[in-house]
Amino acid sequence: MADVAREAGVAPITVSRAVSHPSQVAAHTLTAIRRAIEQTGYVRHAVAGSLASKATRCIGSVVPVLSNSIFADTLQGLSEELEARGYRLLIGSSQYDPLREQRVVEAFLEQRVDGIALTGTTHLPALRAQLKRSGTPVVEMWNLPTRPLDCAVGFSNFAAARAMVRHLVSRGHRRIAYIGGPTYMNDRTQARERGYRAGLAEAGLKAREAFVRRTPFEFENGARALSDLLSKTPSIDAVFAASDVLAVGALLYCLKSGLPVPGRVALAGLDGSPIGAQLTPELTSMRFARREIGAHAASILLGRIGGALPGTVVDLGFELLPGASS
Amino acid sequence: MADVAREAGVAPITVSRAVSHPSQVAAHTLTAIRRAIEQTGYVRHAVAGSLASKATRCIGSVVPVLSNSIFADTLQGLSEELEARGYRLLIGSSQYDPLREQRVVEAFLEQRVDGIALTGTTHLPALRAQLKRSGTPVVEMWNLPTRPLDCAVGFSNFAAARAMVRHLVSRGHRRIAYIGGPTYMNDRTQARERGYRAGLAEAGLKAREAFVRRTPFEFENGARALSDLLSKTPSIDAVFAASDVLAVGALLYCLKSGLPVPGRVALAGLDGSPIGAQLTPELTSMRFARREIGAHAASILLGRIGGALPGTVVDLGFELLPGASS
DNA sequence: TTGTACGCGTTATCAA
DNA sequence: TTGATAACGCGTACAA
DSSP states (O other), X not given: OHHHHHHHTSOHHHHHXXXXXXXXXXXXXXXXXXXXXXXXXXXXXXXXXXXXXXXXOEEEEEESOSSSHHHHHHHHHHHHHHHHTTOEEEXXXXXXXXXXXXXXXXXXXXXXXXXXXXXXXXXXXXXXXXXXHHTOOXXXXXXXXXXXXXXXXXXXXXXXXXXXXXXXXXXXXXXXXXXXXXXXTOHHHXXXXXXXXXXXXXXXXXXXGGGEEEOOSOHHHHHHHHHXXXXXXXXXXXXXXXXXXXXXXXXXXXXXXXXXXXXXXXXXXXXXXXXXXXXXXXXXXXXXXXXXXXXXHHHHHHHHHTTOOSOOEEEOOEEXXXXXXX | XXXXXXXXXXXXXXXXXXXXXXXXXXXXXXXHHHHHHHHHTOOOOHHHHHHHHTOOOEEEEEESOSSSHHHHHHHHHHHHHHXXXXXXXXXXXXXXXXXXXXXXXXXXXXXXXSEEEEESSOOOHHHHHHHHHHTOOEEEESSOOSSXXXXXEEOOHHHHHHXXXXXXXXXXXXXXXXXXXXXXXXXXXXXXXXXXXXXXXXXXXXXXXXXXXXXXXXXXXXXXXXXXXXXXXXXXXXXXXXXXXXXXXXXXXXXXXXXXXXXXXXXXXXXXXXXXXXXXXXXXXXXXXXXXXXXXXHHHHHHHHTTOOSOOEEEOOEEEEOOTTX
């Protein structure tokens, strides 16, 4: 920066302004400085800038996994909105492990990110304390917390799951099994399972533990769980898989085994994945505003950084996508 | 840090050592400092540390998109390997736009990342120059460059595509069409298309432009391209889709339309996606070492940071996954 | 094993 | 609109 300043015949601080706040610099000074930057090959040192300004213009984000496209869409929304406003996105993955989440966030806090976007609302108490103490703006995504850490954006996983069970009931199904993810420290999965039970209860059906399977989000596991359900409790006439990864796996298993869907079992998922819509029969699912969750999260954080108060909770809702699988 | 030092009765530099190089500090001093850190709630300021040490322990990575799981796997490998060695991963996406790639890398250079992992080998000349000038270690992933920018890890997209055509020929197919991605500034897609033509040429078959479709990587586009090929050039007896996203889309289209596979058309993809393996018929594909590409990229960059010379090019090869679709 | 002195490259603050 | 000065919070180099 000193070299550029010398070259352009100005003080270093003017170069700083030309780069960061060009509107505060006279037009002719600006052109001189830009030429000098060109000539010297100067690259702004963002680390030094952050140290002096006490702002990194970086946002940290934690998702369970990158390989599930539902979070990829949210990250895309986050990243685009942030980029448009001159912010950068750091991404960490927790692998559904709250301890890893904590470690990733600790790294973010050391980097002095200006804001943090988390997936879900279940976090280790120690992490909640660290976040509070740091004063960093936080937004929780993908569910509606009863008591948000700071701000939140998502939808009611409970209501979405219950609505799907209502749909299956409305189609005449009564013996509805459930395939979902592991519930440990996962508020979304927990809420979906509660939504399933609530939906059954509403219809006067009773939830049976023998109708429930919990398994990690992989296609093969959806297939395996369905096969297991059909052999152990052959009386079931529908399966609600609380994630399209599991639902698609289950549907493909039926196609492979020649089991008519919905003739033998009806199937429904959640998440509205593109692949489900391409299958035959088309998978009944629920669309969530995946990209918008990210975009809203970005807006909320930038608002908080700009001085807005905590407490914002945005509900983006959900939309039933009825398919031929149910 | 000054507060911690006072609390522990040592100089600030000793606190710095206790945090960054604990082995250089006496055990009892260490425990005193750790207690002081606990009491004060001190969080290391990584920005200041980076400014002083001239190292950020951050690696920047550019992928075309996050939503395609093939890159997610590579990022997972990268991130895990880096994390294990105390480095952090910054992720940017180019949306297959070389200008966006350049802007993302410029941001990385301003942040003073210690190394950069790029997808592919086609980059804007201006970007190549900036990278060279910066001296930052770079690794190109997912293809084998003839002249690497610095280092590279991947496999021959050309050879993989050619091998798949050989496979289709060996199964008796002669009128083999091609569905691939857009070729502009995408060396992987270009190489796969050249591999297709080379495979045909070897077998004494001639490539016809009417047999070729280029379309963005989406399930629906694979379906649309196949439908178009079947109506315009009904004589085709096989389709090689140079990416499983497109191949799966094409296969699902056949299932929906009741076209026998491989009876009416044989189908083959590339990338070895999990979903392809679950379909009926199982999709013929090619497995690439997606995770390992990322893990190797991390090792190579850390090696370069540690002083290793540029020029490393690692070929991880590919493996044919024959399925019932061909 | 611990400490002193200094500098890393910017920006905030205040003044001109 | 531009500039002088003083941090920002660490780690390096060297010394004790």
